Amino acid sequence: MEVASVPEIPSWLPELLADDGVTELYPPQSAAVEAGITTGESVVASVPTASGKTLVATLAMLSSIERGGKALYIVPLRALASEKHEEFERFEAYGLSIGVSTGNYESSGEWLADADVIVATSEKVDSLLRNNAPWMDDLSCVVADEVHLVDDDHRGPTLEVTLARLKGLAADPQIVALSATVGNAGEVATWLDATLVESEWRPIELRAGVHYGQAAHFDDGSTEELPVTSGEKPTEAIVRDTLDDGGSTLVFVNSRRNAKGAGKRLAGVVGERLTADERSELAEIAAEIRDVSDTQTNDELANAVEHGGAFHHAGLSRRSRSLIEDAFRDRLLKVVAATPTLAAGVNTPSRRVVVRDWRRYDGSVGGMAPLSVLEVHQMFGRAGRPGRDPYGEALLLANSHDELDELFEQYVWASPEPVESKLAAEPALRTHVLSTVASGVARTRDELLAFLKETLYATQTENAAHLESVMDDCVAYLDANEFLTFDRSDGSLAATSLGHTVSRLYLDPMSAAEIVDGLRGVSDPTPLGLYHLVARTPDMYELYLRSGDREAYTMTAYERETEFLGAMPSEFEEARFEEWLSALKTAKLLEDWASERDEDRITDDYGVGPGDIRGKVDTAEWLLRGAEQLAVELELSVGPAIRRARKRVEYGVSEELIDLAGVHNVGRKRARRLFDAGIETRADLRTAEKATVLGAVRGRTKTAEGILEAVGHPNPSMAGVTEPGSDTSGGSPPADGQSTLGDFP
Structure with missing residues (x-):
């Protein structure tokens, strides 16, 4: 199908796309148009990476705006929001306004009311719904990117409830869900009242297989020699072979430590093959990375970049990660070793993908567990870029002939698992029960249950009684903690003033209950006491205790016991005491940061990266801001002390420097x-x-x-x-x- 023949799109769009070399649609895009993507019909597009899902979304949004509507593009990650915002900004030359919103969960985003396209994370959209953003009623098209992430334990429930809320808006917006190929895309389409467009088509060939011994074995039955020389690791041989063919390589490993080690080692393979111009440009990027942070990890990253390689994981600062991603997309960097999070992140295609580690540590099983088929296929999908690569190849690594056969059965020939809702777990549900009541969507128990029956979980389960039981447990918890009132005589539900505040602040009600309990009866809390209070909430991921930490932090706990807000558990309560000490370790990191301790010392002492410090600081600042407002709500006198502690951790300074x-x-x-x-x-x-x-x-x-x-x-x-x-x-x-x-x- 030619772009010019697509109905109801803006007249200027065919020419704009033609400038990009796009005059005809890919088969999945044509199928989406035939399903009504540009005439307001809801569609679930389950197609491989690099098959043009973003253009499907663009056609839907722009045709909706052409009819006088407003579009929302939901992404799972802030980095993706920035990427999509930049991508859509070119529409501003044609009179459209593009907005992006990812933070400040207390805001209703009034400034977005005049935007034609709004890009936001699912958490931000959830918070906008909680804060009753009035412009939500104007939405005519909602795009949910990476909708298969409803299966994610952490992000999934928020995305699921957010889509259920949006689906129920009075305006009845068109829903366009973009997904990787999954085992039950039809079930997701049924939930969203959408037409399914499902395809395995890709614009360039992707061969997947397994490297074993001296050859790569592919899913089409072919075998190609890919020798590993003496003293060489298979990943090094694959990178060398890819370089000889003018391509780049993305290597997935299972830990930050392995990413760093592999990135540094593989940079040595690349260095001797760089041109003088490439060396010069990489030196400039390395200098920028060194300016970002003064830690040893950052310096090691810059050294690798100078030689054409890099590593990528969540422990790096956001700026360092962005520089790596841009340089890899531009093919200045020839190899990047990354943890699996990059597979679901920003656009980082390469000629070859190597899944070196297909097992990773899983705390729920107490050891190494295999990755899911969906995760591995997402990694595979990074191989091959239209216009840049003649083909894409993805390889797992086998250590034996039996493992070669196993990997073909387990991953190469296997279909991705079905996505399953994670909503019915009480920790995930309690915050959404409160927000549903506080926002007025449900005013009775029956209305709350009716709303929850619009979720994917209700579509998938045959045990409706379980959802009802978990819902009732959540209501009882929220009632007991004075976040809502429940009248059992008529089933009416109402959020209290405190409950409205907690929902507006986007706090987990259990976090709010912990904070409220800690602040009551306190007149002059210390920064450490406040940092420890927010560090032990469910909204803060605590640092793990390493070998030898228990004894050191136990001593610190007794030395500073009077500063804690709440009773310290007994050492004999092993699990609770371990959690308490983990929170203390997190609080000590925050205290060190707020005492102007050098970043490199903090990363060494706590075994974290700059990105981890930033994550803890951001979360602490948000939770302390919430604590400050809860103190006002409860008419407690501790607000000024909380504000000082918040500002210190926000800026990383002692109290006398807050103003400057x-x-x-x-x-x-x-x-x-x-x-x-x-x-x-x-x-x-x-x-x-x-x-x-x-x-x-x-x-x-x-x-x-x-x-x-x-x-x-x-x-x-x-x-x-x-x-x-x-x-x-x-x-x-x-x-x-x-x-x-x-x-x-």
Whole structure:
């Protein structure tokens, strides 16, 4: 089907797509059009990666807007939201407005009311529904990207309830769900009242197979020699072979440690094959990475990048990950070793994909467990990019002939598992029960049950009584903790003022109950006490206790027992005491960060990466903001103490630097240098000697001007100002040393 013949799309779209070389639709895209994607019909598109799912969404959204509507594009990850926002921004040249929203769960997003296309994470959409964003009623098209993630234990329930809520809006919006190939796409389509478009078609050939011995064995029955030389590992041989053919390789491993080791080692294979221009460009990227963070891990990453390789995992800062992804897409980086999270993340295609580790640690089984077929097929789907690769290949690695046969049976020839709802677990359901009542969707027990019967879980289960039982347990818990009231005589439900606040703040009710219990009866909590309080909530993923940690943190617990908000469990309550100590370890990390301890020391002491610190800091700042508002709701006097602790962890500074660190472009290290130079407040900064400010930012003129402008200095220009003791011969200023965590100002 030619793009020009697609009904109800904007007149300018065919020409725009033609500029990208797209004049005809792929078969799955044509099938989606025939199913009514551009005439308002709901569709589930279950097709392989790189088969054009985004264009299916684009056709649906733009045709809906052409009819006077408004479109919402839901993604599972913030990084994907940024990627899609950038992709859709080109429509602004044709008069459309594109908005993106991923954070601030307390907001109703009024600024999005005028946007034609809104890109948001499922958590943000859920929070917008809780905060009764009025423009939600204007939605005519809702796209759910990666909808198979309803199967995910953590994100799945939120996506599922959010889609159930959107499906029930008065406007009855068109639902377009994009999915990898799964075993029960028809069931998902039935749940969403949508037509199923299912296909195995790909624009370029993808061969999958297993490497064993000296050859690659493929699913089409062919075998190709791919020798491993003496002293060489199979992944090195595959990377070398791919490079010789002008391609790139993405290697999936099962842990951060393995990703780092493989990335560094494989960079050695690449280095000698780089051109002079590539070396120069990679050196620039490596320099940017070094500016992001001053940790050893970041330095090792930069060293690997200089040689054309990299590693990628959640422990890296967001900025470092973004630089790696961009360089790999541009084929400057020839190999990246990554943990499986990258397979479900941003667009990072390669010529070859190697699934080196098909088992990973699973705490629920207490050992190594095989990956699902769906996960492995998602990794496979990263191989081959239309317009860049003549083909794509995906390889698992076998250590024996029996394992060769096993991997073909278990993954290569296997069909992906069906997606299954995870909603009926009480921890997942309690927050959604509260939000459903607080937002007015359900005012009685019967209405609540009727809403839950619109979920995927209700579609899949034959045991309706189980969902009802879990729902009643959640209602009882919320009633007991004064988040809602339940009148058993008539079945009426109503959220209390406290319950409305908890739902609006996007807190797990169990987290809110823990915080409320800890704050009551306290007059002057310490930062550590507050950090420990939020660290032991379900919304904070605690740090694991390593060998030797129990004894050290037990000693700390007794030394600082008076600071804790709530009674410390007995050492004889093994499980509870372990959790308490894990929360204490997390709280100590936050305290170290808020005491200006160097980032590299924190990463070494706690065995984490810059991305982990950032994750803990972001979560703590959000939970403390919630605690602050709960204190106001309950008329407690601890609000100012919570605010100080929150600001300290947000900026990573001691209390005396809070005012300075909040200035745009200052941050923790520059704030300390300014303070030590006698500039202690914003007021001081407005009247400070410019040379002193320039010295504090290590000679960065534009940075100094930006800081002075931010505080309202009458003349922020640095023209003619020199850094005290500086060399005025024209040399470059020294490295600033300001960067921390990659994302802080």
